[in-house]
Amino acid sequence: MNLGQAIIEALESLNSNRLRSTLTILGIVIGVGAVIAMLAVGAGAQSTITGSISGIGSNLLFVYKGNSINSVLNAKSITTQDATALLDQTQAPDVLAVAPMVSGSLQVTGNGEQTSTSIDGVTPDYETVRNATLSEGTFITEDNLLGQASVAIIGTDVAKKLFNRIDGLVGENIRINGQPFKVIGVLESKGGSSFGSQDNVVLVPITTAQQRLLHRNSENVDMLMVQATSSSTVSQASDEVANILRIRHRTKAGKDDFTIFSQQDIAATAQTITGVLTIFLGGIAGISLLVGGIGIMNIMLVSVTERTREIGLRKALGARKKDILTQFLTESSLLSLMGGVVGIGLGWLIGFIVGKIAAASGTPFTPVVGLNAILLATIFSTAVGLFFGIYPANRAANLEPVEALRYE
Amino acid sequence: MNEAVIQVQDLKKIYHMGSMEVKALAGISFKILKGEVVSIMGPSGSGKSTLMNLLGCLDRPTSGSYLLDGVQVASLDDDELAVIRNQKVGFVFQSFNLLPRQTALANVELPMRYAGVTTERAGRARAALESVGLGDRILHRPTELSGGQQQRVAVARALVNHPAILMADEPTGNLDSKSGKEIMELLLNLNRSIGTTLIIVTHDSTISAQTQRVIRLRDGLIEEASS
Numbered sequence: 001m002n003l004g005q006a007i008i009e010a011l012e013s014l015n016s017n018r019l020r021s022t023l024t025i026l027g028i029v030i031g032v033g034a035v036i037a038m039l040a041v042g043a044g045a046q047s048t049i050t051g052s053i054s055g056i057g058s059n060l061l062f063v064y065k066g067n068s069i070n071s072v073l074n075a076k077s078i079t080t081q082d083a084t085a086l087l088d089q090t091q092a093p094d095v096l097a098v099a100p101m102v103s104g105s106l107q108v109t110g111n112g113e114q115t116s117t118s119i120d121g122v123t124p125d126y127e128t129v130r131n132a133t134l135s136e137g138t139f140i141t142e143d144n145l146l147g148q149a150s151v152a153i154i155g156t157d158v159a160k161k162l163f164n165r166i167d168g169l170v171g172e173n174i175r176i177n178g179q180p181f182k183v184i185g186v187l188e189s190k191g192g193s194s195f196g197s198q199d200n201v202v203l204v205p206i207t208t209a210q211q212r213l214l215h216r217n218s219e220n221v222d223m224l225m226v227q228a229t230s231s232s233t234v235s236q237a238s239d240e241v242a243n244i245l246r247i248r249h250r251t252k253a254g255k256d257d258f259t260i261f262s263q264q265d266i267a268a269t270a271q272t273i274t275g276v277l278t279i280f281l282g283g284i285a286g287i288s289l290l291v292g293g294i295g296i297m298n299i300m301l302v303s304v305t306e307r308t309r310e311i312g313l314r315k316a317l318g319a320r321k322k323d324i325l326t327q328f329l330t331e332s333s334l335l336s337l338m339g340g341v342v343g344i345g346l347g348w349l350i351g352f353i354v355g356k357i358a359a360a361s362g363t364p365f366t367p368v369v370g371l372n373a374i375l376l377a378t379i380f381s382t383a384v385g386l387f388f389g390i391y392p393a394n395r396a397a398n399l400e401p402v403e404a405l406r407y408e
Numbered sequence: 409m410n411e412a413v414i415q416v417q418d419l420k421k422i423y424h425m426g427s428m429e430v431k432a433l434a435g436i437s438f439k440i441l442k443g444e445v446v447s448i449m450g451p452s453g454s455g456k457s458t459l460m461n462l463l464g465c466l467d468r469p470t471s472g473s474y475l476l477d478g479v480q481v482a483s484l485d486d487d488e489l490a491v492i493r494n495q496k497v498g499f500v501f502q503s504f505n506l507l508p509r510q511t512a513l514a515n516v517e518l519p520m521r522y523a524g525v526t527t528e529r530a531g532r533a534r535a536a537l538e539s540v541g542l543g544d545r546i547l548h549r550p551t552e553l554s555g556g557q558q559q560r561v562a563v564a565r566a567l568v569n570h571p572a573i574l575m576a577d578e579p580t581g582n583l584d585s586k587s588g589k590e591i592m593e594l595l596l597n598l599n600r601s602i603g604t605t606l607i608i609v610t611h612d613s614t615i616s617a618q619t620q621r622v623i624r625l626r627d628g629l630i631e632e633a634s635s
Binding site: 002005012013016309310313314315316317318319320321322323400401402405 | 461464466467486487490491493494495499501505507509510518519521522523526565569
């Protein structure tokens with residue numbers, strides 16, 4: 001018997017017991033659907049997180065005071081002089097720009113509303129280093145720094161909270177920690193990220209923040225953002241920055257009192273985390289696929305028992321072992337293949353709904369049903385059908401014709 | 409027409425039930441010639457079902473020789489026996505044994521499917537159904553046919569691969585007397601018209617009276633061979 005006939009016969013047989021076939025398929029549908037949905041959500045999370053990391057800027061290094069690995073006592077603060085030193089073209093040829101930053105969380109009021117937000121003291125370099133764009137207004141200038149000007153650039157989340165709009169805000173007055181500031185620009189929205197919204201922020205001149213808002217020493221900064229000249233020079237730039245800081249801080253060998261993160265490290269870490277999460281979720285979903293497979297085996301065993309006489313008759317008419325084996329394996333594979341196809345649809349639908357819910361709750365995120373996930377699910381579900389079909393089919397094929405014909 | 413289609417020599421079948429040995433067939437020998445109509449009779453437990461299973465190649469003897477249409481089948485393996493059943497033996501069962509969800513045509517096609525016949529399958533099945541008088545019922549399912557008609561489908565199915573022998577196990581046992589008579593007439597007609605060798609297992613003496621020869625079994629041995 002050729003495969004085409006075997007498939008037609010199997011379809012007829014499955015169709016003759018429609019409710020049972022449907023329920024069996026349902027087990028596989030749920031298994032495959034769960035696997036596809038989990039892989040889609042995982043892939044979506046991964047692309048959203050990597051997207052938001054690259055949205056911070058490009059080819060960035062983040063330099064902080066202190067070092068968790070070396071646990072250095074009396075770590076020296078990162079200073080504005082450090083920032084200037086890093087711009088030395090001979091010692092650090094791969095550094096393009098440096099943006100120092102201080103930040104803290106303060107109350108912002110305006111238009112009778114108030115909100116707590118992150119206040120970042122920045123220099124004009126922030127605009128290029130962080131790839132920040134303004135939807136209106138102008139960025140903080142050197143003059144603002146020198147004059148410790150009371151000017152602020154607000155993120156869209158802050159704008160919405162205070163003014164309930166995101167345009168025509170230049171010239172509005174807000175108060176930060178009670179002190180009056182003039183809005184000179186609005187940041188374009190960058191969307192949410194797993195590190196908190198990048199839109200819930202107020203940028204002020206770094207000198208203003210140090211002296212009047214956060215009351216810091218005018219030398220010290222919280223963080224340096226260093227931009228490398230290109231993505232291929234990030235690690236060289238990192239080495240150069242480390243060397244300069246070691247000399248300036250006079251640290252002992254192997255006892256750095258600062259930490260350098262590259263944006264690529266963060267992206268790689270995030271990718272590893274989401275990857276592990278995806279595998280974990282997919283694995284759990286895979287268990288339900290396994291359960292579905294056992295369901296197929298169960299039903300095929302029942303079917304073999306029910307059709308003992310039929311098997312006996314087929315053998316009497318000349319069916320060989322492999323004919324019977326093919327017949328039952330085709331049925332179980334078809335069951336799981338159909339389950340797989342419907343399951344892919346269900347998984348896609350679940351992913352789509354998760355995406356909608358995420359978007360509605362403010363974290364836009366698109367689950368991705370990849371071609372490899374579809375192939376994996378199809379192949380895996382058919383393999384499940386084959387695997388769990390082998391035992392019942394083998395049992396059918398090995399029935400003695402005399403015994404089978406006599407079976408009541 | 410005196411060529412032997414079945415030649416059985418000292419055929420034994422011994423079952424083991426725990427430590428007990430049950431001799432279902434204790435060593436029997438006979439011949440059946442091509443075109444003969446033979447009935448096998450005997451009380452239950454006489455070994456007639458065992459003999460029928462052996463002659464139909466559904467089972468293998470414990471010892472002895474069985475030549476079917478020139479082939480020594482006593483030593484064949486399962487798949488080789490399946491091919492012999494497919495090519496050389498046609499079965500008609502007491503309870504018809506049709507596939508209930510398939511049409512009469514599909515039921516008759518089944519042996520040809522296992523034989524690997526593809527192109528002329530439908531045509532041959534149709535011809536076989538016409539030869540048993542069911543030319544107008546080919547697309548009916550067994551549930552839409554009377555018992556007699558179902559047994560006719562079974563006869564058509566048994567003949568469609570042109571077997572050397574046709575084994576009928578109580579072919580009229582599940583039929584009313586009128587249908588039973590018709591089936592017997594059909595079988596005997598087939599024997600007359602195309603020379604099919606007929607072996608009928610029965611306990612009904614009115615059936616065996618219509619055959620040319622009766623093989624009577626008792627306790628696994630042939631009691632007498634009358635002609």
